[in-house]
Amino acid sequence: MNLQPPKTRIQRKNTEAILEAGLEVFSQHGFRGATLDQIAAAAGLSKPNLLYYFPSKEAIHVTLLSQLMETWLDPLHEMKADGEPVEELLAYVHRKLQMSRDFPRESRLFANEIVQGAPRMKEALAGDLKNLVDEKAEVIRAWARDGKIADIDPHHLIFSIWALTQHYADFDVQVQAVLGPGRDPIAEAETFLHTLFERLLAPSRPSGPA
Amino acid sequence: MNLQPPKTRIQRKNTEAILEAGLEVFSQHGFRGATLDQIAAAAGLSKPNLLYYFPSKEAIHVTLLSQLMETWLDPLHEMKADGEPVEELLAYVHRKLQMSRDFPRESRLFANEIVQGAPRMKEALAGDLKNLVDEKAEVIRAWARDGKIADIDPHHLIFSIWALTQHYADFDVQVQAVLGPGRDPIAEAETFLHTLFERLLAPSRPSGPA
DNA sequence: TATTCTTTTGACCATCTGGTCAAGAACACG
DNA sequence: CGTGTTCTTGACCAGATGGTCAAAAGAATA
Numbered sequence: 001m002n003l004q005p006p007k008t009r010i011q012r013k014n015t016e017a018i019l020e021a022g023l024e025v026f027s028q029h030g031f032r033g034a035t036l037d038q039i040a041a042a043a044g045l046s047k048p049n050l051l052y053y054f055p056s057k058e059a060i061h062v063t064l065l066s067q068l069m070e071t072w073l074d075p076l077h078e079m080k081a082d083g084e085p086v087e088e089l090l091a092y093v094h095r096k097l098q099m100s101r102d103f104p105r106e107s108r109l110f111a112n113e114i115v116q117g118a119p120r121m122k123e124a125l126a127g128d129l130k131n132l133v134d135e136k137a138e139v140i141r142a143w144a145r146d147g148k149i150a151d152i153d154p155h156h157l158i159f160s161i162w163a164l165t166q167h168y169a170d171f172d173v174q175v176q177a178v179l180g181p182g183r184d185p186i187a188e189a190e191t192f193l194h195t196l197f198e199r200l201l202a203p204s205r206p207s208g209p210a
Numbered sequence: 211m212n213l214q215p216p217k218t219r220i221q222r223k224n225t226e227a228i229l230e231a232g233l234e235v236f237s238q239h240g241f242r243g244a245t246l247d248q249i250a251a252a253a254g255l256s257k258p259n260l261l262y263y264f265p266s267k268e269a270i271h272v273t274l275l276s277q278l279m280e281t282w283l284d285p286l287h288e289m290k291a292d293g294e295p296v297e298e299l300l301a302y303v304h305r306k307l308q309m310s311r312d313f314p315r316e317s318r319l320f321a322n323e324i325v326q327g328a329p330r331m332k333e334a335l336a337g338d339l340k341n342l343v344d345e346k347a348e349v350i351r352a353w354a355r356d357g358k359i360a361d362i363d364p365h366h367l368i369f370s371i372w373a374l375t376q377h378y379a380d381f382d383v384q385v386q387a388v389l390g391p392g393r394d395p396i397a398e399a400e401t402f403l404h405t406l407f408e409r410l411l412a413p414s415r416p417s418g419p420a
Numbered sequence: 421t422a423t424t425c426t427t428t429t430g431a432c433c434a435t436c437t438g439g440t441c442a443a444g445a446a447c448a449c450g
Numbered sequence: 451c452g453t454g455t456t457c458t459t460g461a462c463c464a465g466a467t468g469g470t471c472a473a474a475a476g477a478a479t480a
Contacts, residue, residue, distance in 0.1 A: 014427090030240045033241070033242035047429095115325065115381070116322070122383065156398060159385060159399075167373035174324050177339065188363060192367075195360075195410075245438085247437080266438075
């Protein structure tokens with residue numbers, strides 16, 4: 001078992017290479033679809049060498065998943081109760097969409113895991129994730145109560161943000177196939193989603209300070 | 211190789227059982243994650259017997275996928291240019307959400323395939339799917355031009371319907387984990403999505419006959 | 421340079437998995 | 451009932467795959 005922070009320079013380099021390779025391969029083929037040989041090759045190591053750094057295939061996967069969880073929750077964490085509600089929510093949408101652009105593999109790794117029933121993540125979902133979402137849902141509910149945004153279900157609002165933004169990473173092949181070549185799906189999505197959430201969130205009877 | 215429509219009663223029964231089992235197993239584990247033994251067991255057959263009806267694992271998968279494609283496009287097909295625009299679109303959302311409720315395995319089978327790059331479906335996506343979507347996008351564009359609905363990108367509108375409805379099937383574990391027990395996610399989604407699309411589609415300056 | 425600790429690897433293994441095959445069981449039908 | 455056809459299965463196989471191990475090669479340190 002390795003220590004949490006790799007000690008030597010060479011250890012750090014190789015564990016990083018393995019995780020990068022694992023991300024690449026797992027996100028493309030899923031856990032069972034990925035092979036140690038693929039990952040080893042992608043990391044530029046021999047299979048036994050790879051297993052010198054991680055005790056098993058599953059260990060690599062688990063490490064990736066738990067690292068990912070933090071990155072994944074970050075954008076939601078950044079949404080602050082004391083900001084301007086619509087702005088805060090639109091900014092959250094923006095951050096999530098940027099993640100689809102910048103970290104599509106991470107998104108697909110996550111998607112693969114969830115679609116298949118999250119066998120290795122259920123606790124995290126019902127734990128950290130649920131807690132954070134519940135907390136932010138309360139913030140959103142308060143905004144709605146104050147008439148700052150429309151009165152909609154906060155949980156489903158958050159789901160809709162996830163669904164709409166991650167779609168552009170997870171279903172990228174489909175999006176590309178349907179749109180055809182020469183387009184920038186995420187740039188277009190930026191505009192579209194801005195409009196969508198602006199309209200969805202606009203309070204019925206605006207209560208304006210300013 | 212089997213004839214398209216299974217001849218004998220027993221052939222029909224077994225091929226059906228196999229496809230049902232395949233759907234169950236593939237949708238839960240993905241193509242590579244599924245094993246012939248699992249499928250055979252789920253179908254109540256021995257592995258060699260299963261291979262008497264389908265020449266290979268891939269053949270089962272392909273059969274499922276192509277059958278699925280039709281079912282999948284149906285709800286969009288039903289959206290008619292001569293209906294009331296907002297109604298037609300909301301009805302489409304409704305149908306898609308019902309599919310998430312009634313055919314979650316089909317949705318996940320599809321999701322698995324797309325997330326992993328659609329290795330066995332790319333042609334279908336760029337062919338039938340793109341054609342249908344382009345056609346319906348034109349209908350939507352016309353509605354927008356006539357001021358019947360808001361002027362938004364039709365392709366991304368369709369993507370948003372897919373993303374939002376399929377999310378409740380594909381990411382069901384996550385939705386359940388976050389919402390906690392004792393709720394009916396899809397019933398709630400029905401309300402939420404109705405509101406969302408109503409607001410999104412409402413034309414800026416209503417052009418009303420009636 | 422000698423010694424020790426870390427890193428790397430070739431050879432190997434047990435198991436799993438997709439798929440084959442020949443022979444037996446069940447069935448349809450005259 | 452007899453016979454040809456369809457259906458089913460136990461035994462088997464080759465290749466892939468996750469993982470082991472002992473020994474070699476490379477740092478690091480003295």
